[in-house]
Amino acid sequence: MSDHPTGLSPATLAVVAGRPPRAQGGAVNPPIPLNSTYVSQGAVPPGELAYARADTDAWHGFEDALAALEGASERGIVFGSGMAAIAAALSLLPASPEAGGTLVLPRHAYQTTRGYTAELVARQGVTARAVDIADTGDVVAALDGADLLLVESPTNPMLEVADLPALLAAARERGVRTVVDNTFATPLGQRPLELGADLVLHSVSKYLAGHSDVILGAVVTDDAGLAELVRAHRTLHGSIAGPFEVWLALRGLRTLPLRFERACENAVELAQRLSRHPGVAEVRHPSLPGDPGHARASAHMDAYGAIIGVRPARAPGRTPAEAADDVVSRCGLWVPATSLGGVESLIERRRRWATEAETVPEDLLRLSVGTEDVEDLWADLDRALRSAVGA
Numbered sequence: 001m002s003d004h005p006t007g008l009s010p011a012t013l014a015v016v017a018g019r020p021p022r023a024q025g026g027a028v029n030p031p032i033p034l035n036s037t038y039v040s041q042g043a044v045p046p047g048e049l050a051y052a053r054a055d056t057d058a059w060h061g062f063e064d065a066l067a068a069l070e071g072a073s074e075r076g077i078v079f080g081s082g083m084a085a086i087a088a089a090l091s092l093l094p095a096s097p098e099a100g101g102t103l104v105l106p107r108h109a110y111q112t113t114r115g116y117t118a119e120l121v122a123r124q125g126v127t128a129r130a131v132d133i134a135d136t137g138d139v140v141a142a143l144d145g146a147d148l149l150l151v152e153s154p155t156n157p158m159l160e161v162a163d164l165p166a167l168l169a170a171a172r173e174r175g176v177r178t179v180v181d182n183t184f185a186t187p188l189g190q191r192p193l194e195l196g197a198d199l200v201l202h203s204v205s206k207y208l209a210g211h212s213d214v215i216l217g218a219v220v221t222d223d224a225g226l227a228e229l230v231r232a233h234r235t236l237h238g239s240i241a242g243p244f245e246v247w248l249a250l251r252g253l254r255t256l257p258l259r260f261e262r263a264c265e266n267a268v269e270l271a272q273r274l275s276r277h278p279g280v281a282e283v284r285h286p287s288l289p290g291d292p293g294h295a296r297a298s299a300h301m302d303a304y305g306a307i308i309g310v311r312p313a314r315a316p317g318r319t320p321a322e323a324a325d326d327v328v329s330r331c332g333l334w335v336p337a338t339s340l341g342g343v344e345s346l347i348e349r350r351r352r353w354a355t356e357a358e359t360v361p362e363d364l365l366r367l368s369v370g371t372e373d374v375e376d377l378w379a380d381l382d383r384a385l386r387s388a389v390g391a
């Protein structure tokens with residue numbers, strides 16, 4: 001679709017990819033085409049539009065731009081949510097009530113990914129091996145006889161960093177397909193296809209769209225055969241995205257490099273200050289030299305990301321959950337809400353969800369750092385943490 005020069009950097013691709021061809025009097029941005037059907041008779045050749053559940057030009061600008069950012073040779077495949085993208089990716093697993101396929105996934109994968117996996121185990125005969133994704137030996141051992149490795153890195157919400165190059169190479173050697181949920185890192189933080197992943201997926205609802213106003217997902221791949229299967233899954237299940245949501249996501253994607261850079265800078269600064277704060281017992285952010293994920297993130301990622309894990313200090317007479325809830329309720333700028341990756345900073349105690357993994361600490365606060373002025377963010381957080389412990 002785009003006719004821009006080659007060899008551009010990601011910050012430029014985010015701006016120029018997925019635009020209509022340059023033409024005198026032509027539009028700079030793609031339109032929002034509202035069509036369920038297209039004029040068509042006889043056999044439909046590949047690539048021709050016929051019915052908008054199967055394909056529509058409403059998706060192409062975003063799909064092309066995301067593929068450009070991930071360095072994919074195939075057009076991206078947009079879905080109605082991140083979960084729809086995950087369901088499509090996991091449909092590559094063999095399924096049968098007697099002997100379904102074997103999936104290796106992080107024990108601290110996104111909670112609804114874990115919920116969906118439990119469903120595959122209960123109803124499709126799938127075997128799930130939950131591993132510590134940061135423990136390379138553990139993961140590689142689990143790959144024997146497996147069909148699919150799903151990697152999340154950093155994990156949501158524990159921020160464990162996988163040795164992505166090593167895991168993808170080990171899976172490839174063993175003929176195990178690989179899917180990387182790249183929601184936390186974004187293509188600006190890491191490009192798993194370049195490291196050998198078969199599929200990359202996103203919850204577009206987070207950083208890519210970036211304004212907490214849409215739910216969308218996407219899959220990208222270099223493999224034409226896999227793209228065909230994933231696209232067929234979308235068509236058969238009808239897990240499609242609406243034209244306006246996709247237009248918003250493309251509009252959001254234009255500023256991803258600016259938003260993500262600012263959010264990551266803010267997160268690095270806040271993580272450092274939090275690690276010296278009297279109201280804080282533990283901070284997780286891969287930028288911190290003492291963080292278990294620091295060396296790996298420094299080696300293979302281009303950014304440390306903008307999610308921070310914080311466990312507040314315990315106040316006497318309070319349970320860990322109460323202490324953390326108290327911090328959240330004392331914030332005035334940080335918004336108490338789930339989700340992440342928007343311009344506004346969010347704070348949430350993850351175990352308030354009954355479906356969150358039990359190995360996630362009761363008092364873990366997930367901070368999604370936004371693009372506000374870092375001093376305003378700090379003032380609000382510092383006050384909330386201090387007043388919660390009476391410091």
Ligand SMILES: *Cc1c(COP(=O)(O)O)cnc(C)c1O
Nearest residue numbers: 081082083110156183203205216
């Ligand atoms: C939010 C999220 C998802 C699910 O995406 P939705 O768009 O909410 O369906 C999947 N993976 C990760 C890491 C997420 O944060």
